[in-house]
Amino acid sequence: MLRFAHIEFLWGLAAVPLLAALFYAVSSWKKKAVARLGDRKVVDLIIPEVSFSRPWIKFILFAVAYAMLVVGIADPRMGSKLEEVKQKSADLMILLDVSNSMLAKDIAPSRLENAKRSIAQLIDNLHNDRIGIIVFAGEAYVQLPVTTDYSAAKLFLNTITTDMVPTQGTAIGAAIDLGMRSFDFKNGTGKAMIVITDGENHEDDAVAAAKSAADKDVMINVIGIGSLEGAPVPVYENGKETGFHTDSLGKPVVSKLNEEMGKEVAIAGKGAYVRATNANSGMGIVMDQIARVQRKTVDSRNYKDYEDRFQFFLGLAFLLLIVEFFISNRKSLRLSNVRLFEVKSPTPAAGTGPTQNRINTGKSR
Known part of the structure; x- marks a missing residue:
C-alpha cells in the first residue's frame, strides 16, 4: 500500500x-x-x-x-511488514497547590509558574506513562483525568491559576484522596503521585492520607516549592499587581515553605521529598524515584511499518x-x-571521363 x-x-x-x-x-x-x-x-x-x-x-x-x-x-x-508493539506504562497523578501563597516570588517568576514549567518539562519527557492533574487549595478538583494525551495535558496545564479554587488553604490530604479515587486500580499498572506545594495553611491530615495511599502501593512524592525565608504574597487585580496580602495589623503576609510537613508526607507515602530552587525544580530526582514503580503492558497492537x-x-x-x-x-x-x-557517388577514375573517350576516338580515326 x-x-x-x-x-x-x-x-x-x-x-x-x-x-x-x-x-x-x-x-x-x-x-x-x-x-x-x-x-x-x-x-x-x-x-x-x-x-x-x-x-x-x-x-x-x-x-x-x-x-x-x-x-x-x-x-x-x-508498507512492508507488521510489528507487534507492546506499551508498558504507569499512572502518574500531579497534585498542584494553587492557593494564593503560590503567587509568592521567592522562586522566580513565581512559585506557581515555576511549578507549571517543571510539570511541562516532565510531560515532554513522558512516553507511554499516563498522567493526570489535580489542583487544590482549601478543596481539591480534578483538572485533567489520567490520560496519555500529552498535548491535552499541556493545554490544561496552561489554564491553571490561583482563581480556580475559591476556598483558600492547603488541603493536601483531600487532594491525595481525590487522586486515589481517580486511579483505575483494575488495570494493574504501577501508580504514583507528585505533590507540588509550599505547605502553607495545612488543612487536614495529609500524613494519614499519604500512608493510606502507600498501603495500596501508591507512592507519594513531594516537591516543596518556596524558600525558608519566605516572601510576601502579591495581590492582582485585572492582571496587574496592586500590592500584597496583609494581616490584621496591616503588615504584609510572608509565606514560608513548610518543609517539615512535606518531608512527613513523603516519608508516610514511601516516596521522596525534594525542595525546588531557582536552579533545580527537583523533578528529575522525583522521576528517578518514580522509575522504580512497576510498569505493566496495557496495550498490544499490530502496527504496519512503512518504509520511506x-x-x-x-x-x-x-x-x-x-x-x-x-x-x-x-x-x-x-x-x-x-x-x-x-x-x-563514386569519383571517376583518371582517363575514363568523357574527354578521354573523345581523345581515344580521335586517334582511332
Whole structure:
C-alpha cells in the first residue's frame, strides 16, 4: 500500500501543466518569429545552430525531474511488514497547590509558574506513562483525568491559576484522596503521585492520607516549592499587581515553605521529598524515584511499518537535471556534418571521363 507522509506537497504537481502551457506559448512565438525571416531552408543556412527540438527535450526532462522532486518531498511510503508493539506504562497523578501563597516570588517568576514549567518539562519527557492533574487549595478538583494525551495535558496545564479554587488553604490530604479515587486500580499498572506545594495553611491530615495511599502501593512524592525565608504574597487585580496580602495589623503576609510537613508526607507515602530552587525544580530526582514503580503492558497492537521511498524519486530527479544541464539548446555543427548513412557517388577514375573517350576516338580515326 502506497501512502504519503506529506500528501499536501503533491499540490505542487499542478504547476506541471501550467509550465507546459507557458513553454508551448513561448516556443510557438519563437517559431513564428523565425518564420518571418524568410524561407525555412534559407533561414537554416543563416542560423544553422538554431534547434527547435532540443528545447522541448530539455523541458520534458526538467518537467519530469520537477515532478519526481515533488513526489520525493511528499515522502512516499510503502508498507512492508507488521510489528507487534507492546506499551508498558504507569499512572502518574500531579497534585498542584494553587492557593494564593503560590503567587509568592521567592522562586522566580513565581512559585506557581515555576511549578507549571517543571510539570511541562516532565510531560515532554513522558512516553507511554499516563498522567493526570489535580489542583487544590482549601478543596481539591480534578483538572485533567489520567490520560496519555500529552498535548491535552499541556493545554490544561496552561489554564491553571490561583482563581480556580475559591476556598483558600492547603488541603493536601483531600487532594491525595481525590487522586486515589481517580486511579483505575483494575488495570494493574504501577501508580504514583507528585505533590507540588509550599505547605502553607495545612488543612487536614495529609500524613494519614499519604500512608493510606502507600498501603495500596501508591507512592507519594513531594516537591516543596518556596524558600525558608519566605516572601510576601502579591495581590492582582485585572492582571496587574496592586500590592500584597496583609494581616490584621496591616503588615504584609510572608509565606514560608513548610518543609517539615512535606518531608512527613513523603516519608508516610514511601516516596521522596525534594525542595525546588531557582536552579533545580527537583523533578528529575522525583522521576528517578518514580522509575522504580512497576510498569505493566496495557496495550498490544499490530502496527504496519512503512518504509520511506523518497530517495528513489529524489535520485531520479537529480539524474534528470544533470542530463538536462548537459544538453545544449543549439545544434552541434560538428555533429550536424557527420552523416553516417549518406551514400556518396563514386569519383571517376583518371582517363575514363568523357574527354578521354573523345581523345581515344580521335586517334582511332
